[in-house]
Amino acid sequence: xxxxxxxxxxxxxxxxxxxxxxxxxxxxxxxxxxxxxxxxxxxxxxxxxxxxxxxxxxxxxxxxxxxxxxxxxxxxxxxxxxxxxxxxxxxxxxxxxxxxxxxxxxxxxxxxxxxxxxxxxxxxxxxxxxxxxxxxxxxxxxxxxxxxxxxxxxxxxxxxxxxxxxxxxxxxxxxxxxxxxxxxxxxxxxxxxxxxxxxxxxxxxxxxxxxxxxxxxxxxxxxxxxxxxxxxxxxxxxxxxxxxxxxxxxxxxxxxxxxxxxxxxxxxxxxxxxxxxxxxxxx
Numbered sequence: 001x002x003x004x005x006x007x008x009x010x011x012x013x014x015x016x017x018x019x020x021x022x023x024x025x026x027x028x029x030x031x032x033x034x035x036x037x038x039x040x041x042x043x044x045x046x047x048x049x050x051x052x053x054x055x056x057x058x059x060x061x062x063x064x065x066x067x068x069x070x071x072x073x074x075x076x077x078x079x080x081x082x083x084x085x086x087x088x089x090x091x092x093x094x095x096x097x098x099x100x101x102x103x104x105x106x107x108x109x110x111x112x113x114x115x116x117x118x119x120x121x122x123x124x125x126x127x128x129x130x131x132x133x134x135x136x137x138x139x140x141x142x143x144x145x146x147x148x149x150x151x152x153x154x155x156x157x158x159x160x161x162x163x164x165x166x167x168x169x170x171x172x173x174x175x176x177x178x179x180x181x182x183x184x185x186x187x188x189x190x191x192x193x194x195x196x197x198x199x200x201x202x203x204x205x206x207x208x209x210x211x212x213x214x215x216x217x218x219x220x221x222x223x224x225x226x227x228x229x230x231x232x233x234x235x236x237x238x239x240x241x242x243x244x245x246x247x248x249x250x251x252x253x254x255x256x257x258x259x260x261x262x263x264x265x266x267x268x269x270x271x272x273x274x275x276x277x278x279x280x281x282x283x
Contacts, residue, residue: 003256012046015030018030020256023172027145031125042109057060077127086133086136089139092167093122093143093164096162096164096167097120097122097145100145100160100162100169101118101120101147103169104147104149104150104156104158105149106147106263107158107174108156108158110149110151114151114152115149115150115151116150116151116152116256117150117244118147118148118149118150119147119148119237119240119241119244120145120146120147120236120237120241121145121146121147121148121197121209121211121236121238121241121282122143122144122145122235122236122237123143123144123146123160123209123210123212124138124140124142124144124210124213125140125142125144125161125162126142126145127142128140128141128142128143129141135231136231137231137232137234137235138213138232139164140164141163141164141165142161142162142163142165143161143162143163143164144159144160144161144162145160145161145162145169146158146159146209147159148244148245148255150244150248152256153178154176154177154178154179154181155176155177155178155179155182155248156174156175156176157173157174157175157176157177157207158172158173158174158175159174160172160173161254167177174282177201179248179252179255179256180202180252180253181201181202181203181251182199182201182202182245182248182249182252183201183202183249184198184200184249185198185199185200185242185246185248185249186198186244187242188199188208190224193213193225193228193229193232194210194212194213194214195210195211195212195229195233195238196208196209196210196211197209197211197241197242197245199239199245211233211238212232212233212236212238218228248257
């Protein structure tokens with residue numbers, strides 16, 4: 001306002017001085033100045049207003065962004081403090097498998113001394129959610145748990161779907177076959193990461209078991225596809241399962257006689273027998 005008042009006083013002084021010198025030209029110059037000043041004012045006012053609005057909007061944006069970043073960090077820390085660790089997830093999964101193993105032994109009416117070897121194969125179910133920490137395997141909301149019990153008379157296979165979020169088993173399927181019924185075992189690799197286990201019996205078609213998904217690897221400078229694949233295969237129990245089934249397919253019952261074991265040797269059962277069944281919160 002002070003600048004505008006100064007401008008008006010200066011303009012009046014100049015116009016009065018010009019009129020005294022040359023009235024006609026002074027009037028023309030004054031009219032031209034008023035017209036151009038009005039046009040310039042009408043054009044400059046929106047520009048100035050836009051600049052002021054932009055400055056105010058940017059300040060509002062900065063304030064809202066700061067509040068949101070603060071709130072995001074608070075919630076992220078809160079969720080991180082309540083999420084289970086990788087060790088807890090593995091412990092809970094082992095506890096679920098221990099309960100399933102106990103249920104299978106009771107269902108088949110077997111004693112520990114009747115078991116020569118056993119192995120778990122855990123694979124993702126048909127529909128699931130999944131997540132992982134960097135450097136860790138995929139953790140699924142639902143698993144297909146497959147248990148192979150090796151006895152003197154043959155192989156007992158029992159499978160179920162584990163709802164890991166709710167610690168519940170859904171359904172059950174049993175298959176029993178003799179050692180000489182295993183015709184062949186083969187592995188199909190899809191891409192760099194997908195593995196499918198094929199089990200062919202003499203009295204039935206080939207059963208295909210999806211072990212890992214071909215997709216899911218996200219490029220990371222600290223992880224290689226081979227290491228990522230090996231972690232997931234180890235977590236699924238793929239190698240022990242393949243070792244036992246390939247031995248049975250190749251040697252039949254002679255595979256048992258070749259194994260250095262005696263009845264009552266529970267070395268293979270120690271990992272799960274000594275696992276504490278730890279309860280976890282479920283919905």
